[in-house]
Amino acid sequence: MEMPTPDAAIIARKARLVAKLRTALPTAAVIDDPHETCAYECDALTAYKCAPMAVTLPASTEEVSTILRICHEEGVPVVPRGSGTSLAGGALPTADSVVLGVMRMAEVLEVDYDNRLIRVQTGRTNLSVTGAVEEDGFFYAPDPSSQLACAIAGNIAMNSGGAHCLKYGVTTNNLLGVTMVMMDGEVVEIGGGYMDAGGLDLLGVICGSEGQLGVVTEATLRILPKPEGARPVLMGFDDNAVAGACVSDIIKAGVLPVAIEFMDRPCIEATEAFAHAGYPMCEALLIVEVEGSDAEIDHQLALIKEIAQRHNPVELRESTSAEESAAIWLGRKSAFGAMGQINDYMCLDGTIPVTELPMVLRRIGEMSEDYGLRVGNVFHAGDGNMHPLILFDANKPGDLEKCEAFGADILRLCVEAGGCLTGEHGVGIEKRDLMHEQYTQTDLEAQLAVKDVFDPAWLLNPAKVFPLDVTEERRGRSGRVAA
Amino acid sequence: MSAIGVTSEAKLAEAIRDADGPLSVQGGNTRGMAGRGAALSVAGLSGIRLYEPGALTLVAQAGTPLSEIEEALAAEGQRLAFEPMDHRALLGSSGTPTIGGVFAANVSGPRRLSVGAARDFLLGVRFVDGAGRIVKNGGRVMKNVTGYDLVKLMAGACGSLGVLTEVSLKVLPVPETSATLCLAGLDDHAAVKAMAQAMSSPFEVTGAAHDPAKRQTLLRLEGFAPSVRYRLDRLRDLLASTGADMHILEHDDTEAAWRRQRDVTAFADRTGDVWRVHCRPTEAPEIAKRAAAEAHLFDWAGGLVWLRMAPGTDLRTRLGKYDGHATLVRADAATRAAFPQEQPASPGVERLRAGLRAQFDPRGNLTGEQAGRP
Numbered sequence: 019m020e021m022p023t024p025d026a027a028i029i030a031r032k033a034r035l036v037a038k039l040r041t042a043l044p045t046a047a048v049i050d051d052p053h054e055t056c057a058y059e060c061d062a063l064t065a066y067k068c069a070p071m072a073v074t075l076p077a078s079t080e081e082v083s084t085i086l087r088i089c090h091e092e093g094v095p096v097v098p099r100g101s102g103t104s105l106a107g108g109a110l111p112t113a114d115s116v117v118l119g120v121m122r123m124a125e126v127l128e129v130d131y132d133n134r135l136i137r138v139q140t141g142r143t144n145l146s147v148t149g150a151v152e153e154d155g156f157f158y159a160p161d162p163s164s165q166l167a168c169a170i171a172g173n174i175a176m177n178s179g180g181a182h183c184l185k186y187g188v189t190t191n192n193l194l195g196v197t198m199v200m201m202d203g204e205v206v207e208i209g210g211g212y213m214d215a216g217g218l219d220l221l222g223v224i225c226g227s228e229g230q231l232g233v234v235t236e237a238t239l240r241i242l243p244k245p246e247g248a249r250p251v252l253m254g255f256d257d258n259a260v261a262g263a264c265v266s267d268i269i270k271a272g273v274l275p276v277a278i279e280f281m282d283r284p285c286i287e288a289t290e291a292f293a294h295a296g297y298p299m300c301e302a303l304l305i306v307e308v309e310g311s312d313a314e315i316d317h318q319l320a321l322i323k324e325i326a327q328r329h330n331p332v333e334l335r336e337s338t339s340a341e342e343s344a345a346i347w348l349g350r351k352s353a354f355g356a357m358g359q360i361n362d363y364m365c366l367d368g369t370i371p372v373t374e375l376p377m378v379l380r381r382i383g384e385m386s387e388d389y390g391l392r393v394g395n396v397f398h399a400g401d402g403n404m405h406p407l408i409l410f411d412a413n414k415p416g417d418l419e420k421c422e423a424f425g426a427d428i429l430r431l432c433v434e435a436g437g438c439l440t441g442e443h444g445v446g447i448e449k450r451d452l453m454h455e456q457y458t459q460t461d462l463e464a465q466l467a468v469k470d471v472f473d474p475a476w477l478l479n480p481a482k483v484f485p486l487d488v489t490e491e492r493r494g495r496s497g498r499v500a501a
Numbered sequence: 502m503s504a505i506g507v508t509s510e511a512k513l514a515e516a517i518r519d520a521d522g523p524l525s526v527q528g529g530n531t532r533g534m535a536g537r538g539a540a541l542s543v544a545g546l547s548g549i550r551l552y553e554p555g556a557l558t559l560v561a562q563a564g565t566p567l568s569e570i571e572e573a574l575a576a577e578g579q580r581l582a583f584e585p586m587d588h589r590a591l592l593g594s595s596g597t598p599t600i601g602g603v604f605a606a607n608v609s610g611p612r613r614l615s616v617g618a619a620r621d622f623l624l625g626v627r628f629v630d631g632a633g634r635i636v637k638n639g640g641r642v643m644k645n646v647t648g649y650d651l652v653k654l655m656a657g658a659c660g661s662l663g664v665l666t667e668v669s670l671k672v673l674p675v676p677e678t679s680a681t682l683c684l685a686g687l688d689d690h691a692a693v694k695a696m697a698q699a700m701s702s703p704f705e706v707t708g709a710a711h712d713p714a715k716r717q718t719l720l721r722l723e724g725f726a727p728s729v730r731y732r733l734d735r736l737r738d739l740l741a742s743t744g745a746d747m748h749i750l751e752h753d754d755t756e757a758a759w760r761r762q763r764d765v766t767a768f769a770d771r772t773g774d775v776w777r778v779h780c781r782p783t784e785a786p787e788i789a790k791r792a793a794a795e796a797h798l799f800d801w802a803g804g805l806v807w808l809r810m811a812p813g814t815d816l817r818t819r820l821g822k823y824d825g826h827a828t829l830v831r832a833d834a835a836t837r838a839a840f841p842q843e844q845p846a847s848p849g850v851e852r853l854r855a856g857l858r859a860q861f862d863p864r865g866n867l868t869g870e871q872a873g874r875p
Contacts, residue, residue: 132697206849216826222653266555272674369642401643441644465649471856
């Protein structure tokens with residue numbers, strides 16, 4: 019993965035920049051010692067690393083505004099960062115950039131149960147948003163796997179999803195309003211404690227813009243009352259296509275589970291060896307979870323089991339207790355760890371129409387043999403979001419490149435099947451150069467036009483999302499600003 | 502003036518490129534979106550392109566009649582869950598509502614409260630921008646974060662950034678049955694409190710509305726029959742403390758009651774301006790008080806307040822400061838000239854909106870001169 023050559027003229031102005039930041043901000047908010055900035059050299063896409071010129075850790079919207087205004091004056095690129103859990107390199111710095119981390123801004127600003135909303139600073143972690151309201155019977159629905167660590171800021175930047183978004187939607191469906199600081203330091207409020215922000219849907223385009231349009235410092239989020247209960251059923255099939263058909267039939271029958279998770283044989287085998295969840299050895303395993311009172315759950319699970327029976331499952335196991343539910347989820351939740359025990363892995367995130375599942379899995383299997391790299395598939399089957407995990411050896415020369423090429427082929431396949439490059443992780447640097455597969459030059463230009471409006475100097479996270487050749491001229495503007 | 506019609510995306514792009522002045526682009530022309538300018542109809546861009554019930558997705562050309570889509574969905578036991586309102590009765594318009602119009606105006610109904618707005622169900626778009634460029638964004642899968650979400654930007658833009666030619670959407674199954682718990686006799690404050698209690702319960706209320714004229718509060722439940730029955734009982738227990746008389750509307754009456762709520766039929770045959778106010782649900786009684794309207798209705802548990810006002814009333818001044826915004830839905834030409842349709846935003850937000858319009862419609866032919874376009 020190529021990153022643009024750092025601008026030497028910007029790096030040469032580092033001392034002036036740091037002095038300006040130090041004058042305007044508390045001491046602890048500015049870091050430029052190379053021993054300390056290296057802690058921010060990468061996110062969860064650890065194959066790529068680059069320490070920034072400086073790191074800023076503001077404690078308020080006003081401080082964020084100050085930092086952005088100074089960087090704007092100095093023509094310095096800014097890389098916004100939540101908790102640094104991006105799998106796509108969304109928070110990867112460049113050597114001529116300033117990282118702006120919001121993790122010190124983690125306050126709950128308002129809880130309003132009657133209107134079912136919470137307002138938080140965006141450095142707050144996803145799980146601790148639920149933590150702030152769960153004693154009163156509420157929760158925040160989007161649940162990315164990294165929810166213990168990931169920040170709401172990053173969730174908004176990437177429009178994060180999770181296993182339960184089949185029923186509750188992704189971040190954009192649960193975001194009511196934001197306070198956002200523009201690159202020139204101006205603070206804007208969009209939306210609020212009400213439904214539908216009104217006018218052109220700026221909130222909709224900000225969510226998922228990967229930190230390229232502004233820095234969101236506060237967010238109003240929808241919270242929901244917790245369901246009375248939830249219980250899964252586990253089913254195994256000896257054919258991927260049959261499992262796929264079963265998912266379709268469940269959906270068509272009018273049952274709307276909160277989650278339908280799918281694992282294929284390589285993933286089941288790895289998971290069993292690691293977590294001993296007692297999964298059946300078969301080609302495809304589904305975990306379907308429903309919510310409600312005990313009687314409602316029984317009713318829905320009976321319907322689901324009836325549908326599953328028509329597809330001749332090799333295993334059908336309904337949970338009857340909290341312990342059994344935990345056992346069913348154990349393997350799925352340790353799938354990534356299990357694959358990691360075997361080797362290094364790269365986690366992909368394409369989405370396909372669920373009807374294309376059998377074809378896509380067959381082709382991935384064929385590619386796996388061609389590349390000589392193993393792959394396991396975990397899949398949010400209800401919404402078609404795939405997570406193929408490709409195993410490779412980071413210490414073996416050429417293996418990472420081979421793995422990336424394999425990954426790119428899988429994502430091309432997703433697009434060919436009528437799907438997309440990324441369902442919930444974001445483009446970052448990882449899928450940046452594949453954007454042409456999904457979009458024409460005109461399609462991309464329409465997106466660039468949005469950034470031109472929000473960040474005319476192209477200073478916010480500039481080397482992400484779009485192929486470098488497409489943005490080269492625009493990124494060139496940044497270095498010239500203060501030269 | 503009869504509209505010039507196009508039957509293909511390429512022809513539409515050509516017509517927009519060749520336009521030498523403002524265009525008034527229309528589908529069914531039922532929602533009052535048509536601006537000043539040469540009428541250009543996209544009703545000819547019609548037809549369902551793809552429908553996969555097992556994947557809960559449908560792709561259609563923007564001019565496809567809404568009724569055609571609803572029939573196709575009904576045949577598979579599915580529906581548009583966001584319950585788009587039909588504006589014809591309220592606005593006195595005739596014509597055939599199109600699926601493109603639904604999304605261009607981001608039209609949702611009572612169920613918006615629980616499942617989200619039209620924009621939350623729009624998965625992908627094709628559109629022609631004001632310069633005649635054909636653009637695609639999103640796709641036909643339910644989770645997609647590939648690049649910027651121009652899909653959301655197009656939803657509710659009322660065609661001011663581009664003309665939709667094709668939409669991909671998420672559909673949902675029609676539940677087995679529905680029922681409504683009716684509470685009688687509550688005033689605005691008590692009704693909003695009861696609705697908040699219901700919405701904060703785990704009983705999955707999919708509609709919460711209040712009509713002060715009838716002193717009637719409606720709470721809708723949908724799902725499998727035993728589940729609806731169970732939740733009706735629990736909800737009744739939960740709301741016993743309100744002291745309201747309660748009765749139940751069964752399925753057919755429920756469907757009819759919520760169709761009236763959706764289409765605001767209570768205001769349809771009465772004259773006057775009609776406004777909609779989006780606010781924090783618990784602030785609805787205060788909004789109603791400040792507005793001192795001829796009539797008001799609460800939907801979305803109070804988060805949406807419909808107001809019928811004497812013609813020409815400056816509602817926004819009456820309301821003063823609150824967390825929300827007011828949209829002018831129905832008024833005569835003089836009132837429309839006096840008040841922008843959409844609530845003006847802060848200077849920073851207005852600058853961003855103007856910047857986007859300038860990028861997507863550089864000649865201003867789609868935005869037109871009409872004040873108040875979003």
